[in-house]
Amino acid sequence: MTISAPTVERSTRASLAGSVVGLAVLAAIIAAPWWAERASQRLLIEFLYTLALAQMWNLLAGYGGLLSVGQQGFVGLGGYCLVVLGLQMGLNPFLIVPLAGVVTAIVAVPTGALLFRLRGAYFAVSTWVVAEVLRLLVANTASVGGGSGTSITQTVRGIPAWWRESTTLWIALALGAGATLAVYFLLRSRHGLALTAVRDSEAAAESLGVSVDRVKWYVYLASAAGCGMAGALIFITKLRIAPEAAFSLDWTATMFFIVIIGGIGTIEGPIVGALIYFVLRELLSDYGSGYMIVLGGVAVVFMLWIPRGVWGLISSRLDLHFFPVQRRVRNLDDKEMRS
Amino acid sequence: MRLLELDGVSKSYGALKVTNDVSFALDKGEALGIIGPNGAGKTTLFNLVTGNVRPDAGTVAFNGRDVTGLSAAQRCHLGIGRSYQVPHPFGGMTVFENVLVGATFGAGHSERAGTPVAFEALRRTGLLAKANRLAGALPLLDRKRLELARALATEPDLLLLDEIAGGLTEHEVATLIEVIQEIRAEGTSIIWIEHIVHALLAVVDRLLVISFGSKLMEGEPAQVMASPEVQEIYLGIAVE
Numbered sequence: 001m002t003i004s005a006p007t008v009e010r011s012t013r014a015s016l017a018g019s020v021v022g023l024a025v026l027a028a029i030i031a032a033p034w035w036a037e038r039a040s041q042r043l044l045i046e047f048l049y050t051l052a053l054a055q056m057w058n059l060l061a062g063y064g065g066l067l068s069v070g071q072q073g074f075v076g077l078g079g080y081c082l083v084v085l086g087l088q089m090g091l092n093p094f095l096i097v098p099l100a101g102v103v104t105a106i107v108a109v110p111t112g113a114l115l116f117r118l119r120g121a122y123f124a125v126s127t128w129v130v131a132e133v134l135r136l137l138v139a140n141t142a143s144v145g146g147g148s149g150t151s152i153t154q155t156v157r158g159i160p161a162w163w164r165e166s167t168t169l170w171i172a173l174a175l176g177a178g179a180t181l182a183v184y185f186l187l188r189s190r191h192g193l194a195l196t197a198v199r200d201s202e203a204a205a206e207s208l209g210v211s212v213d214r215v216k217w218y219v220y221l222a223s224a225a226g227c228g229m230a231g232a233l234i235f236i237t238k239l240r241i242a243p244e245a246a247f248s249l250d251w252t253a254t255m256f257f258i259v260i261i262g263g264i265g266t267i268e269g270p271i272v273g274a275l276i277y278f279v280l281r282e283l284l285s286d287y288g289s290g291y292m293i294v295l296g297g298v299a300v301v302f303m304l305w306i307p308r309g310v311w312g313l314i315s316s317r318l319d320l321h322f323f324p325v326q327r328r329v330r331n332l333d334d335k336e337m338r339s
Numbered sequence: 340m341r342l343l344e345l346d347g348v349s350k351s352y353g354a355l356k357v358t359n360d361v362s363f364a365l366d367k368g369e370a371l372g373i374i375g376p377n378g379a380g381k382t383t384l385f386n387l388v389t390g391n392v393r394p395d396a397g398t399v400a401f402n403g404r405d406v407t408g409l410s411a412a413q414r415c416h417l418g419i420g421r422s423y424q425v426p427h428p429f430g431g432m433t434v435f436e437n438v439l440v441g442a443t444f445g446a447g448h449s450e451r452a453g454t455p456v457a458f459e460a461l462r463r464t465g466l467l468a469k470a471n472r473l474a475g476a477l478p479l480l481d482r483k484r485l486e487l488a489r490a491l492a493t494e495p496d497l498l499l500l501d502e503i504a505g506g507l508t509e510h511e512v513a514t515l516i517e518v519i520q521e522i523r524a525e526g527t528s529i530i531w532i533e534h535i536v537h538a539l540l541a542v543v544d545r546l547l548v549i550s551f552g553s554k555l556m557e558g559e560p561a562q563v564m565a566s567p568e569v570q571e572i573y574l575g576i577a578v579e
Contacts, residue, residue: 006458006470008435190443190450193432197440200429200475207389207423208489209415209445265431329435329470 008327010188018322029173033166045169045237047278048176049230050254054262054270055179056226057255062265063199064219067120069252070127073111073134074104074224076246078231083144083241086155093155094167097175097232104228105221107134112220116213128249135247149242152235168236175230182222184267187325195219196325199265227251257295261302263309267323272311341403342367342497342528348387348397357383358394359552365497370529372539372560375549376572381532382424384549385499388530389421390414402496415445420495422486424502424532430475434466437474437485438492445493453492460492463518479506491522498522500531504538516541536564536573548572 029048032041053075060066078100085091085099111130118126139147156164186192197205198215206212235241254277262273280298284291302309314320343365350358357380365371373381386392388399390411398407406414420441429437438460442453461467464484469477474485483503490498500519504512512535519542523529533539539546539560546563548555550572556563563569 006467008454193436193440193450194444196432196436197429197444200431201427203391204423204427204429204489205440206411207391207415207421208441209412209447209493210440211410211412213410326433327436327439328433332468332470 006329006331009330010324010327012321012324012328014320014322015324022322026173026177030170032169033162038165041165041169042237043278045172045233047274048169048172049233050176050258050277051270051274052172052175052179052226052230053251053255054258054274055176055183055267056223056230057252058259058264058266058270059183059219059226060223062259062269063195064216064223065198065202066216066220067124068127068223069124069249069256070129070131071223071227071255072247072249072251073127073131074108074227075231075234075251076131076138076243076248077104077107077134078228078233079235079241079246080138080144081228081232082152082155082235083150087150087152088143093152093159093232093236094171096155097171097229097236100232101225101229104231105225108221108224112217112224115220116216131247131249135243138247139243145242147243149240149245151240153239156236156239168233171233175226175233179226180267180271184323184325187267187323191215191218192325257299259309260299261309263311263313263315264307266309266311266315267325268315269309269311272314273309276310340367341365342369342401343388343530344400345388346398346400348384348394348399350383350387350392350394356552358387360397361549361552361554362397363547363554363557365528365530367496368523368526368528369545370523370531370543372543372546373530373532373549374534374536374539374546374569374573375555379549380552381549382501383552385421385501385530385532388499389419412444415493415495416447418494418496419499420445420490420493420497421499422483422490422501422503424505426479426482426486428474428477428482428485430473432474433470434472434474434477434481434485434488435461435470438466438488441489441492442494445495456494457492460488463491463521464488465514480511483507487518495527497528497530500529500533502532502534504533504535512538540564 029044032044057071060068081096081100081103082093085096086093115123115126138144187195194210194215197210198212202212258273258277259270261276263269280295284294306313341364346362348358348361361384375381383392387394390409398405400406401417401419406417435457438457439453442448442456443450446453446456448456461470464487466481466484466488469481477485487503504515507515516538531539531543543560545558546560547557548563548569555568556566
């Protein structure tokens with residue numbers, strides 16, 4: 001029997017197929033301004049920024065164990081960057097998207113310092129309180145339009161319609177695919193080990209040298225920045241902003257719904273969840289408020305009986321991993337590992 | 340040379356004093372066994388050493404440095420490794436990845452440099468063949484081995500073992516004793532909480548008896564086991 005040194009490898013057959021399909025989908029979306037109708041482009045934009053939001057909430061709650069119901073605070077803040085940096089300071093709206101990420105991450109430093117003093121349900125409730133405080137601050141600031149909001153059409157004036165819509169799509173793609181890939185490369189790295197360890201057992205992670213508090217901080221700041229950037233993009237597409245809409249709890253509820261039905265704590269989960277969410281929404285769009293009841297019902301069913309979500313079901317049955325984050329050991333001189 | 344020194348350490352949860360003014364010390368290379376009835380506060384004492392719990396009073400010094408204010412992760416970096424009585428595997432990660440966490444974040448290696456360290460820890464604990472299994476799918480014995488493997492991968496100077504032999508068969512206990520003796524022979528100091536006294540006596544130089552949160556007795560194992568107080572405690576446990 002020859003014994004060769006064990007080695008570690010990462011890719012799976014599904015991941016190779018997945019990256020081919022993924023590249024094809026990316027190419028198709030980049031080219032969408034030349035082949036897709038306006039309505040489908042708008043739907044695509046909405047899908048992509050919703051995916052970005054869901055990935056951020058998944059990172060926060062699924063990996064960091066930080067159950068936030070206040071991410072709308074950062075979405076709203078990102079949106080209001082358009083008012084201050086665009087409408088008032090005259091910056092290009094597309095340039096504001098990354099800047100909004102910086103602004104929200106900076107705001108997240110003091111809010112995080114406050115929130116990290118709390119645990120569990122107290123943390124969750126307080127994230128909502130923080131978001132409400134941000135909303136009230138904005139609603140009471142007359143210079144940004146106060147409670148009734150303001151039009152931000154002025155910020156995109158002078159940009160030709162085709163360019164405006166195409167650039168919006170490309171940025172939405174950069175956010176949706178970027179959030180997904182960022183989480184993927186994070187998980188593959190050394191830091192991914194720490195993040196997954198914190199997800200599975202905080203006590204053991206800490207005892208093995210992982211600074212759990214530091215991991216949570218990074219996750220919180222990254223998620224704030226992601227939601228802020230998505231918020232700026234969202235209101236470029238809407239061209240009108242008001243505190244009620246910008247700081248609406250619906251943003252977080254949507255993230256929550258998508259991540260729960262898709263599969264919390266996985267990269268594929270938010271993608272699958274976002275697809276299901278958009279299909280349900282298109283199917284049920286004629287039923288008005290009945291649609292919200294169905295969505296709520298679906299979420300309850302998943303939380304009770306399918307807590308690992310659709311992707312959790314699929315991946316555990318088929319051992320399928322499109323995003324290979326797992327380290328598989330090869331060349332073990334034993335039959336057992338070939339399972 | 341002193342490795343660990345606890346001085347007047349106390350911890351209460353409400354009115355319940357779980358650790359009451361406990362002082363003891365451990366030299367480099369020494370192996371100390373801790374015994375005592377269930378609920379005596381043995382695991383809390385471990386948590387105070389590792390930093391999972393902070394004391395209300397007293398100090399913990401490691402390698403001549405006061406570590407009372409340091410977090411568990413910081414103490415792990417300094418060389419305190421532990422296993423949990425109730426295993427806490429990272430269920431969604433493979434066995435190899437579980438151990439790699441200790442080798443990278445605990446011992447401070449890069450992922451590449453930590454990989455052989457992880458393999459060595461897996462080999463010693465007999466888990467190498469199961470390296471690709473999801474830790475959440477392991478049976479209890481393997482979970483206990485994984486606790487030991489992860490702690491070893493942090494390359495500790497002091498290894499704290501919390502009832503690592505509990506629930507194992509005689510044969511498995513014998514294998515475990517060999518592994519622990521080997522670890523010790525390499526210079527790692529050990530503190531071991533265990534109800535399986537013969538396993539403990541095969542390894543330790545000294546015994547510490549804890550009862551109702553206080554240190555009841557400390558000394559040479561045979562003498563401690565022969566003392567009337569300990570006989571009483573252990574007859575009590577045998578009857579349970």
